[in-house]
Amino acid sequence: AAGVIQSPRHLIKEKRETATLKCYPIPRHDTVYWYQQGPGQDPQFLISFYEKMQSDKGSIPDRFSAQQFSDYHSELNMSSLELGDSALYFCASSLQGLAVPRTGELFFGEGSRLTVL
Amino acid sequence: AQSVTQPDIHITVSEGASLELRCNYSYGATPYLFWYVQSPGQGLQLLLKYFSGDTLVQGIKGFEAEFKRSQSSFNLRKPSVHWSDAAEYFCADSTDSWGKLQFGAGTQVVVTP
Numbered sequence A: 001a002a003g004v005i006q007s008p009r010h011l012i013k014e015k016r017e018t019a020t021l022k023c024y025p026i027p028r029h030d031t032v033y034w035y036q037q038g039p040g041q042d043p044q045f046l047i048s049f050y051e052k053m054q055s056d057k058g059s060i061p062d063r064f065s066a067q068q069f070s071d072y073h074s075e076l077n078m079s080s081l082e083l084g085d086s087a088l089y090f091c092a093s094s095l096q097g098l099a100v101p102r103t104g105e106l107f108f109g110e111g112s113r114l115t116v117l
Numbered sequence B: 001a002q003s004v005t006q007p008d009i010h011i012t013v014s015e016g017a018s019l020e021l022r023c024n025y026s027y028g029a030t031p032y033l034f035w036y037v038q039s040p041g042q043g044l045q046l047l048l049k050y051f052s053g054d055t056l057v058q059g060i061k062g063f064e065a066e067f068k069r070s071q072s073s074f075n076l077r078k079p080s081v082h083w084s085d086a087a088e089y090f091c092a093d094s095t096d097s098w099g100k101l102q103f104g105a106g107t108q109v110v111v112t113p
Helices: none
Strands: A005-007 A010-013 A019-024 A031-037 A044-050 A053-057 A064-068 A074-078 A087-094 A112-116 B003-005 B010-014 B019-021 B024-026 B033-038 B044-050 B056-058 B064-068 B073-078 B087-093 B107-112
Touching: A005 A087, A010 A019, A019 A087, A019 A112, A031 A074, A044 A064, A044 A074, A074 A087, B003 B087, B010 B019, B019 B107, B024 B073, B033 B064, B033 B073, B044 B056, B044 B064, B044 B073, B073 B087
Parallel strands: A010 A112, B010 B107
Antiparallel strands: A005 A019, A019 A074, A031 A044, A031 A087, A044 A053, A064 A074, A087 A112, B003 B024, B019 B073, B033 B044, B033 B087, B056 B064, B064 B073, B087 B107
């Protein structure tokens, strides 16, 4: 079965550079979530989108922005990168439409590891 | 706000022995609780979830969890662990906002021969 696809899997950037992470949800899933997991930390919710509209926002820095496109893929843009942005970034998707029973299950991708030097 | 805590940062267990991972939640209403497993360098995989109903929940890979309101706990158990169960386990809840998971700090499980 198709899973959540994230690209790139690994990314190395210098301080003050910009990075873009991409997420392709499971087909027919309408909701995308972004999480950040620092070294030895638990995943922290950043932002989510339902039907291409931002649905919830967590601890996402102002230097970061994200959007969901018409084909439901999502991109996380990170500017003015700092050393502390080095982390594993997870994307997850789910089907949250009102017409279907809510299962609450998020399907996670394998993550994109960002290293800022 | 709802939160979950995992008191044990690290647990070592022998292969074939039983395993119990603790998770406590803090909320008055019935929470939406999950257990996820993360193998090294991998994403998060859902083991099981609890929304309502039967308080003993069966999951994948032989795991189960029991919701105990009186103890505000949702502990994960497995009767006999396998070496492949070595991983980090996260308890999470989404009571405050659907899909916005709040994770516990995680419990690292090491399986010895």
